[in-house]
Amino acid sequence: MELIESKTLGTAAASIEFTSIPQDGTDLVALYSIRATADTDTFNFKLNGSSSNFTQRYLRAEVGSVNSAARSDDDFVTSMPKSGFTANTFSNGSLYIPNYTSSSNKSISEDTVSENNATDGRLKINAALWSNSAAITSMTFEAFTGNFATGSTISLYKITKGSDGIVTTS
Amino acid sequence: MTDTPTKVIVDCATGESTTVPLTAEELAQRETDRLAYEAQEAERKAAEEAKETAKASANAKLKALGLTDSEIAAITA
Numbered sequence: 001m002e003l004i005e006s007k008t009l010g011t012a013a014a015s016i017e018f019t020s021i022p023q024d025g026t027d028l029v030a031l032y033s034i035r036a037t038a039d040t041d042t043f044n045f046k047l048n049g050s051s052s053n054f055t056q057r058y059l060r061a062e063v064g065s066v067n068s069a070a071r072s073d074d075d076f077v078t079s080m081p082k083s084g085f086t087a088n089t090f091s092n093g094s095l096y097i098p099n100y101t102s103s104s105n106k107s108i109s110e111d112t113v114s115e116n117n118a119t120d121g122r123l124k125i126n127a128a129l130w131s132n133s134a135a136i137t138s139m140t141f142e143a144f145t146g147n148f149a150t151g152s153t154i155s156l157y158k159i160t161k162g163s164d165g166i167v168t169t170s
Numbered sequence: 171m172t173d174t175p176t177k178v179i180v181d182c183a184t185g186e187s188t189t190v191p192l193t194a195e196e197l198a199q200r201e202t203d204r205l206a207y208e209a210q211e212a213e214r215k216a217a218e219e220a221k222e223t224a225k226a227s228a229n230a231k232l233k234a235l236g237l238t239d240s241e242i243a244a245i246t247a
Binding site for chain 1: 175176177179180181182183184185187191192196199200203204206207210215217218
């Protein structure tokens with residue numbers, strides 16, 4: 001796994017976009033440690049600038065509730081700690097997209113956790129499909145309201161098949 | 171006056187990072203996405219509440235028939 005770019009916010013921002021993603025990898029991985037400035041724990045994920053043509057099923061666990069649902073509003077939404085959650089804590093999240101340069105639809109797996117003042121630990125697992133044949137050249141994380149807090153970090157990696165020198169691909 | 175939300179653009183080809191205000195189109199899309207999400211969440215919560223209400227009503231009717239809590243649990247678990 002090779003780091004493409006990593007960004008830590010020195011100033012809060014509503015959106016973080018990675019552009020000109022190299023096309024010589026096989027899979028994309030994003031690891032993130034983020035937090036909202038607003039009292040809203042959701043953010044939106046876009047590929048090639050688009051928040052459309054996503055289908056999503058999630059499993060969410062929090063104090064007093066475990067639920068699963070399919071989302072049909074076209075976009076891909078996930079979670080982070082909101083403003084009232086434990087001060088200075090950030091989510092642990094990861095997102096995986098295999099075969100990101102292929103001309104097939106793109107499958108996505110994502111998981112994230114956050115913690116709320118020792119009273120509530122939250123987990124969300126997402127499976128999604130982006131129905132688009134374009135190779136992925138940009139990836140955007142966008143807070144629905146407010147900003148990603150200062151100190152939020154997103155790192156983007158690529159995995160190239162056969163690059164470990166052990167596995168031979170043909 | 172409210173500051174316009176910003177976007178940090180990280181160019182993976184050059185490693186350069188720039189910060190720009192969201193465009194009017196991006197702001198509109200952000201609002202559309204937020205409203206769509208909130209509408210679907212409201213729908214999900216309403217469905218969950220309706221399910222809980224129906225469950226409580228069903229339990230009450232079973233109790234009225236004379237079933238005990240453990241008997242109700244045995245047939246609904």
